[in-house]
Amino acid sequence: MKLITAVVKPFKLDDVKSALREAGVVGMTVTEVRGFGRQGGHTETYRGAEYQIDFVPKTKVEIVVDDDQVDRLVELLTDAARSGKIGDGKIWVIAVDTLIRIRTGESGPDAI
Amino acid sequence: MESGNVAWILVSAALVLFMTPGLAFFYGGMDRTRNVLNMLMMNFYCILVIPVLWVVVGYSLSQVPFDNDFIGNFDAWMLNGIGIDDNGGALATIAYLGMFAAITPALISGAVADRMKFSAWAIFVPVWSLLVYVPVFKWVFGGWLGQRGSLDFAGGTAIHVNAGIAALAAVLVLGKRKGWPQDGHPPHSMPLVMIGTGILWFGWFGFNAGSALAANGQAAQAFMNTFLAAASAGLAWLLVEWKRDGHPTNLGAASGIVAGLVAITPAAGYVSGASPIFIGLIAGVVCCYTVRLKTRFGFDDSLDVVGVHFAGGLVGSLLIGFFANPEFFGGEFMEGIFYGGSVRLLAEQALANGVAIVWSFALTYAIMKVLQRTIGIRVDAEAESTGLDLALHSETAYHGGGLH
Numbered sequence: 001m002k003l004i005t006a007v008v009k010p011f012k013l014d015d016v017k018s019a020l021r022e023a024g025v026v027g028m029t030v031t032e033v034r035g036f037g038r039q040g041g042h043t044e045t046y047r048g049a050e051y052q053i054d055f056v057p058k059t060k061v062e063i064v065v066d067d068d069q070v071d072r073l074v075e076l077l078t079d080a081a082r083s084g085k086i087g088d089g090k091i092w093v094i095a096v097d098t099l100i101r102i103r104t105g106e107s108g109p110d111a112i
Numbered sequence: 113m114e115s116g117n118v119a120w121i122l123v124s125a126a127l128v129l130f131m132t133p134g135l136a137f138f139y140g141g142m143d144r145t146r147n148v149l150n151m152l153m154m155n156f157y158c159i160l161v162i163p164v165l166w167v168v169v170g171y172s173l174s175q176v177p178f179d180n181d182f183i184g185n186f187d188a189w190m191l192n193g194i195g196i197d198d199n200g201g202a203l204a205t206i207a208y209l210g211m212f213a214a215i216t217p218a219l220i221s222g223a224v225a226d227r228m229k230f231s232a233w234a235i236f237v238p239v240w241s242l243l244v245y246v247p248v249f250k251w252v253f254g255g256w257l258g259q260r261g262s263l264d265f266a267g268g269t270a271i272h273v274n275a276g277i278a279a280l281a282a283v284l285v286l287g288k289r290k291g292w293p294q295d296g297h298p299p300h301s302m303p304l305v306m307i308g309t310g311i312l313w314f315g316w317f318g319f320n321a322g323s324a325l326a327a328n329g330q331a332a333q334a335f336m337n338t339f340l341a342a343a344s345a346g347l348a349w350l351l352v353e354w355k356r357d358g359h360p361t362n363l364g365a366a367s368g369i370v371a372g373l374v375a376i377t378p379a380a381g382y383v384s385g386a387s388p389i390f391i392g393l394i395a396g397v398v399c400c401y402t403v404r405l406k407t408r409f410g411f412d413d414s415l416d417v418v419g420v421h422f423a424g425g426l427v428g429s430l431l432i433g434f435f436a437n438p439e440f441f442g443g444e445f446m447e448g449i450f451y452g453g454s455v456r457l458l459a460e461q462a463l464a465n466g467v468a469i470v471w472s473f474a475l476t477y478a479i480m481k482v483l484q485r486t487i488g489i490r491v492d493a494e495a496e497s498t499g500l501d502l503a504l505h506s507e508t509a510y511h512g513g514g515l516h
Binding site: 042044045 | 291295494497498502506507508
């Protein structure tokens with residue numbers, strides 16, 4: 001099993017959600033996060049004074065999937081989240097040792 | 113004018129001014145976090161530009177002289193000839209009416225939420241005020257529609273039906289929001305909606321009871337009617353959705369209160385006794401269903417300006433044809449059907465609203481089309497997606513968690 005984590009532009013979340021749903025993903029965890037990469041931040045103006053906002057709002061999407069699904073889903077996710085402009089975000093994949101469904105106690109890929 | 117009357121008009125004017133920020137919060141809470149400041153700005157902009165426009169030409173064109181048919185003149189432009197004699201009654205009245213002029217285009221902002229260019233809104237508001245609000249206001253108050261005998265106490269036809277149908281025309285040109293209706297656009301802050309509702313109800317006492325333009329018995333009855341209609345409409349909406357959908361919601365209560373306030377607006381100084389309760393109950397039930405028309409017919413009236421203001425205003429205005437009670441007020445207006453009148457008053461109400469609907473819809477559609485072909489009316493897809501607050505105003509509403 002693998003944990004796919006994607007940090008994407010907030011307005012791409014709907015596209016990402018639809019793409020993953022259509023691909024058969026049945027659940028996901030989403031967090032509102034802030035950060036910066038090469039895009040840097042943006043400026044806002046209050047009473048004429050400019051404020052540098054370093055940490056821009058992003059959305060973090062996490063899904064646990066079976067090994068044989070990883071490549072396909074990462075590709076789908078990349079396509080769905082891409083606007084082609086700087087700040088589109090990142091995706092990373094790490095191995096997951098254990099996964100348990102709390103209600104039934106099932107573990108491993110059965111719990112996905 | 114007696115000093116007591118002037119005092120009440122001045123207080124009422126301040127109450128009506130407060131309604132525009134109230135409306136801004138009512139709409140702003142229903143909007144999403146990334147567009148709430150744009151919504152507040154669309155509303156506040158109306159109390160920046162309209163007071164100036166009103167004093168320069170709006171008042172004079174709509175009220176001087178009071179009893180000509182179609183449009184006034186420029187005699188009182190820039191407050192020309194208006195002094196502080198007669199206890200300042202004229203000044204108080206002009207300021208009071210200016211508050212109505214300001215909130216009317218603000219009502220339309222709820223329909224075009226989330227996607228209209230602010231530059232287009234900035235031009236739309238004064239142009240719409242001059243071409244639509246001023247003439248309709250003139251015809252209803254003192255002009256040919258009023259002279260025929262139609263009744264509009266505080267602006268059901270001239271304000272709510274007028275702005276409500278304009279909202280429909282505006283969104284037909286502007287188009288739907290991205291993702292509507294398949295994606296929900298839930299309110300980002302229900303507490304803001306409830307604060308806004310409270311401010312609106314509070315301010316509406318000035319709107320309706322102040323429209324007696326005197327501190328007298330008619331004002332007191334209009335106050336009572338405003339109190340009862342809002343409560344009974346909120347109650348009606350709450351009960352309908354509780355039964356129909358399973359839950360009594362805050363947004364339902366708020367929408368019902370506003371629907372009741374809208375519906376009693378044209379009738380406030382003409383009905384008495386239990387009538388406001390019936391008007392409120394009817395408006396609450398009707399509007400609870402008319403807000404669903406947008407999904408059935410596919411027009412994206414984002415925050416239900418058509419379903420609440422147009423429908424509520426029309427219901428209240430037509431119900432005057434049944435509930436008007438001149439004997440109670442000692443007034444010189446026609447009786448409603450329930451008080452021994454013929455259908456003539458109802459027919460006049462229908463005519464006045466029909467005229468306002470046709471004029472407002474056609475002119476608003478034309479103004480939006482001209483703006484669309486010149487400066488454009490819609491933000492680009494990226495601004496719509498990332499939010500209008502940052503894209504148009506370089507501000508964001510909420511800086512949470514100490515991370516800037």
